[in-house]
Amino acid sequence: MASAHLQQQAIQAYYSAISFMDAQVGKVVDAVDRLGLGRRTIIVFMSDHGYQLGEHGLWQKMTLFEESARVPLIIAAPEMNGNQRATSKVVELIDLYPTLADLCGLTPPADLDGRSLRPLLEDPDRAWPHGAVTQLSRRAKQDPFKGYSVRSERFRYTEWDGGKRGVQLYDHEKDPHEGTNLASDSQYAETIAEMKRLLQESMKPASRAEGLKPAP
CATH class of the missing domain: 3.30.1120.10 (Arylsulfatase, C-terminal domain)
Structure with missing residues (x-):
C-alpha cells in the first residue's frame, strides 16, 4: 500500500486535473458565446468512468462502487427549461445518442438502445423509473x-x-x-x-x- 504522503499527492493531483479541466470547459463555453453560437449549440460534458481515491481501500477504477461507476454528465441545450439545474434521476451513457438525435430533430435507428433524456432536460424533477x-x-x-x-x-x-x-x-x-x-x-x-x-x-x-x- 502506498504511503499516506503518496496517497495525499495522488488526491491533490486528481483535484488539480479537475480544476484544469473545468477551466478548459469554461474556455469552450466562452468561445461559443463569443461567436454567437449559443442558440444553436448543444454542449455535452461526460466521462467514461469515475475514480476511486482510497474509498473502500481502493484506487483508480474497475469497481462497482459509486465512486467508480458514476460519471460526470452535463448537457446544455438551447431552450431547455432544465438548463443549469441538476437532477437526482439515474441515466446511462447509451442515452446520449438518442438524446442528441432528439434534440437535433433526427430520427434514430429503430433498434437503438438507450432513451432520449429530453424529458429530463425539460423537467429535471419529472418521474423517471429507469435504472x-x-x-x-x-x-x-x-x-x-x-x-x-x-x-x-x-x-x-x-x-x-x-x-x-x-x-x-x-x-x-x-x-x-x-x-x-x-x-x-x-x-x-x-x-x-x-x-x-x-x-x-x-x-x-x-x-x-x-x-x-x-x-x-
Whole structure:
C-alpha cells in the first residue's frame, strides 16, 4: 500500500486535473458565446468512468462502487427549461445518442438502445423509473466471471457471478458512501426483489449485444 504522503499527492493531483479541466470547459463555453453560437449549440460534458481515491481501500477504477461507476454528465441545450439545474434521476451513457438525435430533430435507428433524456432536460424533477447498469469482469485464475450492478434513484444493487459470488445492496438515502451492505437484511427482501427485476430489465440491451441472458 502506498504511503499516506503518496496517497495525499495522488488526491491533490486528481483535484488539480479537475480544476484544469473545468477551466478548459469554461474556455469552450466562452468561445461559443463569443461567436454567437449559443442558440444553436448543444454542449455535452461526460466521462467514461469515475475514480476511486482510497474509498473502500481502493484506487483508480474497475469497481462497482459509486465512486467508480458514476460519471460526470452535463448537457446544455438551447431552450431547455432544465438548463443549469441538476437532477437526482439515474441515466446511462447509451442515452446520449438518442438524446442528441432528439434534440437535433433526427430520427434514430429503430433498434437503438438507450432513451432520449429530453424529458429530463425539460423537467429535471419529472418521474423517471429507469435504472443504470454497470458491468465488470473479474479475471480469476481459470475462472473469470462478471459483476453486474444497477443503480436506481435510491439504491444500488450488485450481483457477482449471478449472485453466486456475492450480492450487495446499498441505500443511498441513508448510506451515500456505500458502507453498509444490506443484502442479508430481511427488512430489505422486497427491495432486493425489486432491484433484481430492475437489473434484469436494464441488462437486456447489454445481453443482446453479448448474446447473454440475465441470471434467473
